[in-house]
Amino acid sequence: MLHRNFLQASRIAAMKDAAIKVCAMAGTFYAGLAVLKVFRNWILFKGPLLAIGITLIAIYIFHELYLKRRKLPPGPTPLLAVGNMLNLILAKDMDTLFVQWKQKYGGIYTFWMGPIPMVFVSDVETMKRYFVKHADQFSHRWRNFITDAMLDGFNGVVQIDGDKWREQRRFSLHVLRDFGVGRALMEDKIMHQVNILIKHLESISQNGPMTMTEPIAVCVGNIINDMLFGTTFEHTDLHFQKMQKMLDKQVRVVMNPLMGLYLVAPWTTQIPVINAPWKELMEIREVLWNFLGVQIDDHTKTFVPYSEATDFTYAYMNEMHDRRVNGRDMGFFSDKQLKMLLLDLFFAGMETTVTTAKWGILMLMLHPEVQKKAQEELDQFPDRIVLADKPRLTYLNAVINEIQRMANILPFNLLRAVAEDVEIDGYRFPAGSMVLPQISIALNDPDHFPEAEKFNPDRFLDENGNLRKIDAFMPFSLGKRQCLGESLARAELFLIFANLLRNFEFHVVDEKHRPSAKRMYGLTVSPEAYSCDVRRRRC
Numbered sequence: 001m002l003h004r005n006f007l008q009a010s011r012i013a014a015m016k017d018a019a020i021k022v023c024a025m026a027g028t029f030y031a032g033l034a035v036l037k038v039f040r041n042w043i044l045f046k047g048p049l050l051a052i053g054i055t056l057i058a059i060y061i062f063h064e065l066y067l068k069r070r071k072l073p074p075g076p077t078p079l080l081a082v083g084n085m086l087n088l089i090l091a092k093d094m095d096t097l098f099v100q101w102k103q104k105y106g107g108i109y110t111f112w113m114g115p116i117p118m119v120f121v122s123d124v125e126t127m128k129r130y131f132v133k134h135a136d137q138f139s140h141r142w143r144n145f146i147t148d149a150m151l152d153g154f155n156g157v158v159q160i161d162g163d164k165w166r167e168q169r170r171f172s173l174h175v176l177r178d179f180g181v182g183r184a185l186m187e188d189k190i191m192h193q194v195n196i197l198i199k200h201l202e203s204i205s206q207n208g209p210m211t212m213t214e215p216i217a218v219c220v221g222n223i224i225n226d227m228l229f230g231t232t233f234e235h236t237d238l239h240f241q242k243m244q245k246m247l248d249k250q251v252r253v254v255m256n257p258l259m260g261l262y263l264v265a266p267w268t269t270q271i272p273v274i275n276a277p278w279k280e281l282m283e284i285r286e287v288l289w290n291f292l293g294v295q296i297d298d299h300t301k302t303f304v305p306y307s308e309a310t311d312f313t314y315a316y317m318n319e320m321h322d323r324r325v326n327g328r329d330m331g332f333f334s335d336k337q338l339k340m341l342l343l344d345l346f347f348a349g350m351e352t353t354v355t356t357a358k359w360g361i362l363m364l365m366l367h368p369e370v371q372k373k374a375q376e377e378l379d380q381f382p383d384r385i386v387l388a389d390k391p392r393l394t395y396l397n398a399v400i401n402e403i404q405r406m407a408n409i410l411p412f413n414l415l416r417a418v419a420e421d422v423e424i425d426g427y428r429f430p431a432g433s434m435v436l437p438q439i440s441i442a443l444n445d446p447d448h449f450p451e452a453e454k455f456n457p458d459r460f461l462d463e464n465g466n467l468r469k470i471d472a473f474m475p476f477s478l479g480k481r482q483c484l485g486e487s488l489a490r491a492e493l494f495l496i497f498a499n500l501l502r503n504f505e506f507h508v509v510d511e512k513h514r515p516s517a518k519r520m521y522g523l524t525v526s527p528e529a530y531s532c533d534v535r536r537r538r539c
């Protein structure tokens with residue numbers, strides 16, 4: 001009985017459902033007819049236009065989501081117009097996301113920066129094949145409106161390619177090598193600043209906890225200043241602090257999301273309000289160009305042809321003079337190129353090294369056991385460590401490697417483009433498309449660095465305690481575009497860390513002020529501002 005009632009109830013419910021569906025369909029049909037009737041004339045008139053519009057949109061979607069992707073390496077599915085940018089914005093941590101994508105799609109995958117594809121190469125063997133073996137095809141730069149504006153066109157060294165880049169890079173490397181290997185000028189200039197830094201820390205550390213950012217920035221800033229212009233600033237110099245603030249501001253401004261808009265639609269830099277960050281960037285450019293102008297003017301007044309060059313600017317002037325008076329081809333050497341080359345070297349040499357050093361002090365504070373072990377090794381040496389000591393300071397070298405690996409300061413490497421249409425591994429990269437060695441993924445890859453999130457210098461030591469070479473460790477990148485200032489940066493990091501650790505201890509102020517290792521994404525990745533308890537060691 002109960003069962004029969006239940007069956008009846010279900011049948012009635014089913015009939016009700018069917019009736020509702022029929023009514024809904026009829027309703028939709030008649031509503032549709034009514035709409036057609038109302039808009040009949042409009043549709044008849046605009047129909048062809050509508051059809052063309054819909055077809056164009058369909059072609060656009062087909063082009064963006066299928067044709068453009070067809071010959072590129074696979075990767076996370078992009079959304080129309082925004083590509084994979086939403087994934088980045090929503091991700092808790094960009095570096096981990098990139099590694100996860102590597103694990104899912106392989107050592108070469110496509111990331112979409114809005115409508116623009118960027119191919120990330122992070123598998124070490126593929127990196128070597130593309131960027132070393134086929135270096136000529138994979139070593140151009142991705143030119144864009146913003147860097148062109150900062151460098152007054154196709155100038156400097158970082159953003160150019162072709163013959164001009166080859167000539168200017170070769171010359172710059174030659175000068176730096178001469179300063180470093182030929183005459184030990186580089187070491188003298190670094191040590192001079194390291195000694196000043198030690199004295200400065202000695203005097204201010206007695207005042208209690210301090211931030212290390214400013215002293216490090218002045219030290220590194222003075223080293224590059226001295227190398228480029230032969231001038232240095234006091235730690236308290238207001239002019240230098242202003243320059244420093246400008247550079248920090250530049251790093252912040254270029255990360256403004258509106259910069260993406262300027263890249264795809266440069267005319268938007270003319271629209272009031274929307275162009276506010278652009279105007280700010282142009283003001284910074286003015287300050288930097290003026291600063292460089294003053295340095296070059298001073299050098300022009302004091303330049304003595306063929307005298308031994310004591311800085312990069314004189315070396316460049318000597319080269320120009322020699323080409324001019326001996327009727328040699330001037331190539332791409334010019335006053336404007338000198339200014340922009342100096343700007344590139346100044347910026348590239350400053351931001352990267354200061355940021356790495358900030359991470360270094362933080363890591364040492366957070367890992368006192370590592371600090372102590374490095375100090376025990378250093379205590380076998382006099383209280384001023386020099387470059388000649390480097391090969392014997394194995395543990396310290398491992399610590400510096402691990403600092404650079406963990407700092408991993410460039411989540412996106414500098415933008416490289418292919419020089420010509422390239423077909424490789426079944427992929428097709430049209431000339432000008434971006435293919436980057438994504439060193440940040442390699443440095444963070446658990447396949448090469450187990451428990452990659454842990455600070456562990458021992459991973460760079462073999463079973464006999466010797467320094468171990470790990471192919472995936474390439475903080476200065478690889479191939480023909482490898483960092484131009486690598487030898488200077490390595491010397492700086494070694495001499496700064498060796499001498500600071502030899503002479504000071506770096507402690508967390510107290511548990512309440514324990515700094516985090518949170519990564520602040522900008523043009524480079526910095527740590528959050530932190531306070532440090534700096535104590536003089538009794539050596």
Ligand code: HEM
Pocket residue numbers: 157158159169344345346348349350352353356409410413414415416437439475476477478480481482483484485486488489
């Ligand atoms: C810890 C410090 C540094 C790190 C981690 C670093 C890292 C890098 C990286 C990853 C690149 C990009 C290579 C590529 O396109 O694949 C690069 C390029 C460059 N670096 Fe450094 N760098 C540092 C210090 C310096 C210094 C001190 C100078 C100044 C002399 C410098 C000058 C340059 C220049 C001019 C380029 C562009 C080279 C070119 O396009 O041919 N860097 N650097």
